[in-house]
Amino acid sequence: MAELITIARPYARAAFEAASAAAAMPAWSSFLARAAMAVGDARIEPLIGNPRVRTDELIELLLTVAEPPAGVSPAATPGTLSAPTAATGARTARAAAPAASGRTPDEQRNFLVLLAHNRRLALLPEIAAQYELLRAQAEHVADVQVRAARELTAAQAAALSAALERRLGSAVRLHVSIDAALLGGAVVHYGDYVVDGSLRGRLERLAVAVAGA
Numbered sequence: 001m002a003e004l005i006t007i008a009r010p011y012a013r014a015a016f017e018a019a020s021a022a023a024a025m026p027a028w029s030s031f032l033a034r035a036a037m038a039v040g041d042a043r044i045e046p047l048i049g050n051p052r053v054r055t056d057e058l059i060e061l062l063l064t065v066a067e068p069p070a071g072v073s074p075a076a077t078p079g080t081l082s083a084p085t086a087a088t089g090a091r092t093a094r095a096a097a098p099a100a101s102g103r104t105p106d107e108q109r110n111f112l113v114l115l116a117h118n119r120r121l122a123l124l125p126e127i128a129a130q131y132e133l134l135r136a137q138a139e140h141v142a143d144v145q146v147r148a149a150r151e152l153t154a155a156q157a158a159a160l161s162a163a164l165e166r167r168l169g170s171a172v173r174l175h176v177s178i179d180a181a182l183l184g185g186a187v188v189h190y191g192d193y194v195v196d197g198s199l200r201g202r203l204e205r206l207a208v209a210v211a212g213a
Helices: 002-021 025-039 055-065 086-090 106-117 121-139 154-168 199-212
Strands: 141-148 171-178 186-190 193-196
Touching: 002 025, 002 106, 002 121, 025 055, 025 106, 025 121, 055 106, 106 121, 121 141, 141 154, 154 171, 154 186
Parallel strands: 141 171
Antiparallel strands: 141 186, 186 193
16 A cells, blocks of 8 residues: 555646646546546456557546536536547646636646556556645645535534634545444544544444443
């Protein structure tokens, strides 16, 4: 795991610098998240590293799978473009704002081609995660993971965000996932800071206390 983080770090930094130069951090977040999901797609995963698959074909398929839903703003979630050439992939990405036409900006496409040529496409999930850490540091925002037994209401999310901002001393961005196994409540995780307010957690702690009585 540590080795993957080390290998992914310079690619995440390159993406972050391109996004910063283009003032397009949200667009790059969306692009990297979709691309990271795409490399795990059953249609894509067996093709990565397959010598019989040309790089331009692989990137085109990857972009097709990662294409945002119809009607979503291309500035926030870039779409697809025609297949690049090997020469295009060899060039370093140049920072530019997303095209209004809904096509994938050249620097994002070239970023994927660079990863493909360096046999690093499989690292996209780790690259995306490290990019988000860099973005959060730059924006002075704490990305907090919340596992909840059910969807939070707007009021609950606002109250939790306010409490976390006071506790952490920075703005907070919640990433909520649903885990019905928690039975009730939620588990909050940010770095080494963990608060288990789930019903399952309370029951487990009660069981330990009873066993030790």
